[in-house]
Amino acid sequence: MAAVDDTTSPSTTEAWRQRLDAEMARSGEWPERSPWIRLAVAALPRDRFAPGRLWDWDGHAWRPVDRDDDPGRWLELLHRRPSRPAVTELAGNLPSSSLSAPAVVVDMLDSLLLEPGHRVLELGTGTAWNAALLAHRAGPGRVASIEVDPDLAAAGAARLRAAGLDVTVQEGDGGSGLAAGAPYDRVIATYAVERIPWPWIEQTAPGGRLVVPWGRLGHVALTVADDHKSATGWLQGLARFMPDRTTATAGAPARGFAEIRRSTPPGPERRVERNPAELQDWDLLFHLRVVLPEIQVETAVDEDGVSAWIHDGASSWATLSSTPEGVFVHQGGPRRLADEVDAARDEWDGLGRPEVYDYGMTVTPHEQWTWFGSPDTGPRWPAPA
Incomplete structure (x- = not known):
């Protein structure tokens, strides 16, 4: 041969x-x-x-x-x-x-x-x-x-x-x-x-x-x-990594969306003008990770557009559903997650829609935080305890 x-x-x-x-x-x-x-x-x-x-x-x-x-x-x-x-x-x-x-x-x-x-x-x-x-x-x-x-x-x-x-x-x-x-x-x-x-x-x-x-x-x-x-x-x-095996991290919620949704009824439905497709932007997702580290966002596309499912791994959830009549928000639980995500999106817009490379981190023995633009003068957000 x-x-x-x-x-x-x-x-x-x-x-x-x-x-x-x-x-x-x-x-x-x-x-x-x-x-x-x-x-x-x-x-x-x-x-x-x-x-x-x-x-x-x-x-x-x-x-x-x-x-x-x-x-x-x-x-x-x-x-x-x-x-x-x-x-x-x-x-x-x-x-x-x-x-x-x-x-x-x-x-x-x-x-x-x-x-x-x-x-x-x-x-x-x-x-x-x-x-x-x-x-x-x-x-x-x-x-x-x-x-x-x-x-x-x-x-x-x-x-x-x-x-x-x-x-x-x-x-x-x-x-x-x-x-x-x-x-x-x-x-x-x-x-x-x-x-x-x-x-x-x-x-x-x-x-x-x-x-x-x-x-x-x-x-x-x-x-x-x-x-x-x-x-x-x-x-x-930007990349996804396996989590630390020895500790439960804030990025690994104990409860999934379906479980939280079943146990928490929704409040009133409302129509919104924001396009859920924005939640597919990796730079925005990184800002959400900085500002709302416990929040999980998933998106999917069908013939009506992009829809999103949001939860905090504990007790609150929200959906942004694209339909032929527009985008509708449902949310339940003690937190208004759709509103929190909207506020974080507005903050990201106000910062000029920064990329991941515009952020940094400082760590001390007892505190650590993420900052934007400058470690001394930029806005900062504490890391999860």
């Missing part, structure tokens, strides 16, 4: 790797200020750190895709789209762990401003691909990673050893950091938190940098002050 040409066959691993590289280049995902990242991804490709089973949503349910049974589809899930994460675990039929989208991994590494020789702490080892890329840049023995899941920690450590990388992997709760190796020059988290744990900042050297997914919609890059009493920095980009 003739040998398969690894560089041309669309079913081969190398061809899929090259396809991802080219698509990242075409869409401008490779950062100009961090050319090392593209070299690291080529040296340590994503598929070398993926488990043998991935999960694919077929429109109705999650189904397993095993490397041994369907290698082509397995590779496609890893390499076809720069913006697509690969789901690696389910819990309660919902994704609980993933191999982050290549574009997101690259964006966060670029935000980290990592240099050779830096001591790095990673929160959340996962598959260990991110730890491998960090070690490729920082050097042997410079990266420590902590993972709460003992199976993931063991598997990640094994993959790093197989790749010939000297990385310390420890099982434990990332929320407490890893004091034994402090201080670190760089700290990066691979899962979302609603509040930045102060130990992460305590364990970062003055002038050091942290890159952390914040809540449901983005990551922030913070620089630790020289006096070590605060950290501040700008929001860097």
Whole structure:
């Protein structure tokens, strides 16, 4: 039998790797200020750190895709789209762990401003691909990673050893950091938190940098002050992240829309002029996340236009329904959520409809808040307690 040409066959691993590289280049995902990242991804490709089973949503349910049974589809899930994460675990039929989208991994590494020789702490080892890329840049023995899941920690450590990388992997709760190796020059988290744990900042050297997914919609890059009493920095980009496994976050409501709606009757219906399609704007959604962090917004489109479902995860809900006669609001519960969202939209308009990059965050031992425009003079909103 003739040998398969690894560089041309669309079913081969190398061809899929090259396809991802080219698509990242075409869409401008490779950062100009961090050319090392593209070299690291080529040296340590994503598929070398993926488990043998991935999960694919077929429109109705999650189904397993095993490397041994369907290698082509397995590779496609890893390499076809720069913006697509690969789901690696389910819990309660919902994704609980993933191999982050290549574009997101690259964006966060670029935000980290990592240099050779830096001591790095990673929160959340996962598959260990991110730890491998960090070690490729920082050097042997410079990266420590902590993972709460003992199976993931063991598997990640094994993959790093197989790749010939000297990385310390420890099982434990990332929320407490890893004091034994402090201080670190760089700290990066691979899962979302609603509040930045102060130990992460305590364990970062003055002038050091942290890159952390914040809540449901983005990551922030913070620089630790020289006096070590605060950290501040700008929001860097929009993406969705897996939440912290060890705590209930404000972004993960205990009750869903249907349950709240059933238990809380609506007030009077009214017609409004606002178009629910505005609630599909990611920059507006980010502002809502800042101002009303507990609010969940979902939208859908049908022949009458965009409709929206809003709830607070506790006791209040609202709907904005597009009909041939116009848009109608229903809401129930102690809060008037449609009115609160309208007020937040007006505030966003008044600020000039800013993008995520116009916001920043400041963290102190006892307080943290998001600000707009300037950390000293701009409006600010406290993070959830």
